[in-house]
Amino acid sequence: MKTAGALGVYSMSVVTALTAQNTAGVQGIHPVPADFVRAQVEAVLSDIGCDCVKTGMLPSADIIRAVVECLAKRPAVRLVVDPVMVATSGDVLVGGDTLGALRELLLPRADVITPNLPEAKALLGWEEDITDLEGMKRAATALFELGPKAVLVKGGHVAGGRLAVDVLFDGERLHELEAGWVDTRNTHGTGCTLASGIAAELAKGRPLVAAVSAAKGYLTEALKSSAWLQLGQGKHGPLNHFYGTTSWGTSRESPRARFRPSDLAVYAVSDSRMNARWGRSNVEAMRAAIEGGATILQLREKDIGTGDFVKEAQEVVALAREAGVPLVINDRIDVALAVGADGVHIGQSDMPLRLARALLGPDRIIGISTKTPEQARKALEDGADYLGSGGVFPTNTKENNVTIGIKGLLEVCESTPLPVVAIGGIKTTNAAEVLSAAKANTKGPDGVAIVSGVFDQPDVAKATKDLETIVNSALSKRQDLLTVT
Numbered sequence: 001m002k003t004a005g006a007l008g009v010y011s012m013s014v015v016t017a018l019t020a021q022n023t024a025g026v027q028g029i030h031p032v033p034a035d036f037v038r039a040q041v042e043a044v045l046s047d048i049g050c051d052c053v054k055t056g057m058l059p060s061a062d063i064i065r066a067v068v069e070c071l072a073k074r075p076a077v078r079l080v081v082d083p084v085m086v087a088t089s090g091d092v093l094v095g096g097d098t099l100g101a102l103r104e105l106l107l108p109r110a111d112v113i114t115p116n117l118p119e120a121k122a123l124l125g126w127e128e129d130i131t132d133l134e135g136m137k138r139a140a141t142a143l144f145e146l147g148p149k150a151v152l153v154k155g156g157h158v159a160g161g162r163l164a165v166d167v168l169f170d171g172e173r174l175h176e177l178e179a180g181w182v183d184t185r186n187t188h189g190t191g192c193t194l195a196s197g198i199a200a201e202l203a204k205g206r207p208l209v210a211a212v213s214a215a216k217g218y219l220t221e222a223l224k225s226s227a228w229l230q231l232g233q234g235k236h237g238p239l240n241h242f243y244g245t246t247s248w249g250t251s252r253e254s255p256r257a258r259f260r261p262s263d264l265a266v267y268a269v270s271d272s273r274m275n276a277r278w279g280r281s282n283v284e285a286m287r288a289a290i291e292g293g294a295t296i297l298q299l300r301e302k303d304i305g306t307g308d309f310v311k312e313a314q315e316v317v318a319l320a321r322e323a324g325v326p327l328v329i330n331d332r333i334d335v336a337l338a339v340g341a342d343g344v345h346i347g348q349s350d351m352p353l354r355l356a357r358a359l360l361g362p363d364r365i366i367g368i369s370t371k372t373p374e375q376a377r378k379a380l381e382d383g384a385d386y387l388g389s390g391g392v393f394p395t396n397t398k399e400n401n402v403t404i405g406i407k408g409l410l411e412v413c414e415s416t417p418l419p420v421v422a423i424g425g426i427k428t429t430n431a432a433e434v435l436s437a438a439k440a441n442t443k444g445p446d447g448v449a450i451v452s453g454v455f456d457q458p459d460v461a462k463a464t465k466d467l468e469t470i471v472n473s474a475l476s477k478r479q480d481l482l483t484v485t
């Protein structure tokens, strides 16, 4: 429920067992009678209803049957099954007959199941431990045969390695989802948190791979922010699900805490000269870009008085806020502060990033233009939240711009953990090429920033929509999130 809340989703609970547990392990389990589980499920689903159910520990076959019966009446409700059988502490949580009910009744109903390695082994009845990536892939495809629409084998338990890799099999492709390994003792509840994050993102309507990737991003941030916590005597302490709180320097509601790499997917950068040529204002153009599916907006005005810039920015901020789309201001920290924009985008010759951060504070997004890995390294050091990297292709929009090509873009992407948006000469005709250029399992751009491809067009909404379709398709297939076998 904390995870759902942190991800902006309303959640309700059905208690299947009372547990006596702490950081040292599970001291006792008191199952709830199956009829009472059924009553709880019906109480919430017949009243408020829900978009997605996530199951955790289901301690008996009767309880599993009760859950399956309730869901059988609601085929539209998506289901994430976290087959909780072995706690992080190693304690086995469910009896043998429950395994059969889990396997035969619940798994075939699931949109995705999320076993850890011991749970995957138990569900498959394998003798051998799963100890590497190949074993994870075999387990994922074997578990798929039990009926779920997708299988996520969580590899956090795979010994060693500097990456937390999970393998997702969706019936067609094996996706390797990577995140930087977090050295922490505070891993109690990571499995439940990831499964709940996936359920929350599915409930928001995200497609499966994106939902898993977003949930993994959230969990990694929670692990990082909890790493220093010293709570409990046991081996595994708790996570801080609400890591974006004021005591950690950013408020949960801050634009920066909300910012995700996926926000960079369809990045519309305005140009008033182009809009004037087509007989529309920047404000009208930005409204159309939002309508077309832009995931982030940038107001970029190079030849305008400050008063006019502030007035225009105030109108665009209102639009962006209403649509829930981040708005950053190009170059002008003062204008961003004056109108309460979500952040700024600055270049190498604009206000130094550290000063911009000092003026904007910890809650605003700062993006910076980078052409080289060295600039990317410095940007990370100085506290950037994302990089704009290009020009990928030659452009007439920005005079005397140095073109770095796809090669230069990928060098920047691979050199930094920061999210990167590609920019420069990008159109619907080449956006897919840019987004899928990264080799398998290497980091690629998180999106494309476009000026003339969106605003030097007769119909901004259509141009943006066309771009969004291409971007979403390319990102869902892109190499650095999956290994195609």
Ligand SMILES: Cc1ncc(COP(=O)(O)OP(=O)(O)O)c(N)n1
Binding pocket: 267, 269, 298, 300, 330, 331, 345, 346, 347, 348, 349, 350, 367, 368, 369, 387, 388, 389, 398, 421, 423, 449
């Ligand atoms: C996302 C994104 N990337 C790069 C730029 C370029 O910024 P601009 O101010 O136009 O030029 P420099 O200051 O980087 O030289 C951008 N606007 N947006």
Ligand SMILES: Cc1nc(C(=O)O)sc1CCOP(=O)(O)O
Binding pocket: 269, 369, 370, 388, 389, 390, 391, 392, 394, 395, 396, 397, 398, 401, 402, 423, 424, 425, 426, 449, 450, 451, 452, 453
């Ligand atoms: C604003 C900007 N910055 C660039 C950089 O390389 O940093 S290229 C550029 C112009 C991009 O316009 P278009 O999408 O019309 O090519």
Ligand SMILES: [Mg+2]
Binding pocket: 330, 331, 345, 346, 347, 348, 350
């Ligand atoms: Mg600039």
